[in-house]
Amino acid sequence: MRNSNSNKVLRGLLRSKIFRFTGVLTLLFLLIQCIGPAVTNAPVTHPLQAPADVAGILKRACYDCHSNETRTNLLTGLAPFSWYIARDVNKARARFNFSTFDTLSPAEQQGFIWEMVNMVLDGKMPLATYKAVHAEARLTAGDISVLKAYAASLNPSVYHDSLAIRAAGEQRRAAPYVAVRHPDHLPAASNGVAYSSIKDYRNWQVISTTNRFDNNRSIRIIYGNAIAANAVRNNRIKPWPEGSIIVKVVWDIIEEKNGDILPGRFNNVQMMIKDSRRYKQSAGWGFAKFTGAGLVPYGKDASFNAACFNCHKAASEYGYVFNIPLPDGQTVAVNQL
């Protein structure tokens, strides 16, 4: 009698929708553990060389994603969480990897260090989702000061640099004078961004001037065409209007002990053109750089546009354009050491 009652209960349970639903979910959960990306750690071959205090901060806050030393725990091995973790880790390692960092040239390493510092200052890194689970990754003001000081130490000032002075003089002597460039001889980048769009930029509005003390020590003038200049004036930069064009003219600098930052050799002209139909993958921006007196276009193929955009993501609050001055009346000093 008892057995027949137990069998009835069991049969009822097996027939119940909740039980069947739970059973299906459990089966699915077990099945997904066998599929999807997983985090794997390749060998550490050329690790970052940095002072102990800097390395300690980076290991604490960055290495789980940006190295081959990703720590494993329950979540890193449990789908679907492991899928998202693997996606973030693979994306981070593709950007730069501390475990192979020393294979990069000193210039490339410096570039990434400055980019890291800026991503941290902008609050974009470490990822908020990562910090939520890893309290040790939340950087303090002291941590950020250490990282900023380290970046600055990689690129110290060189005063009255004779090489820079000579290079400027040689350029003036050697570069053929071109009063007006023939329209058929104007260069174009491999992504279709053409110098012809900016051939009259010297008549455009100056939006700003900047100078850099990072790994790219230079002085610049930033111009905007009429559409861009009006957008700057009226703060319609998020997004910028179609047809906006920004030009940045870059000169190497000669630094003097009295504080003077003087323009030396002309380095390059860079441009950004807003065409959302053509440059969908980069928020509508087409980038180009033309280097040297010969205005040689940068980039073997159109994929360089994505690399430019990656860096410009740090200026997303300004519509991906870095060198826009603060609005009238604002004088907030940031990024002080």
Place this chain on the structure above:
Amino acid sequence: MKNIIYYLGILMLLTGCNSSKSKSVKRSLFNPGGKKVYTVFANRLDKTMSVVYGDKIEWVAADSSGQPEPRFLDGAVLEVVTYAQQDNKYWYGSYINGPVQCVELLEHKVANGQPGRHAVAADINSDTDHWQYRLIAGESPIGSHPGADRIRQRIRQIRAKRAVFFP
């Protein structure tokens, strides 16, 4: 249902067009009145950044090769716009111009109708008397009532800044 639509419409009217916060944000850009950039420089100890615009400048090649040098015609001007240096908000490692601190004007005057001379570095000292200095706006770095010597020094300081190379 009709009432819901009515109230939703009012809500949209009240909130949808409210972009006054972004419209009130303005940025003044210096109008050089048709003059073109002549040079640019900065001083990190003074925390200033300057853009120099020029007008009535001829560009004359010293010989068949190399870049031409500026020749200032009668009435040529160099307008020096000096800004306060500011940190670049979205890139640590860069400074950007802040508010305008002053606008200075150098005007080239030639005595007795003689044509303008080549403006090469060696001429700066003897050429100083052909330039007039005027403060257009803001506070001059040489003070509110500078003497002749300070003015001449400032003229030399500005004239010593070479024109930038444009490709």
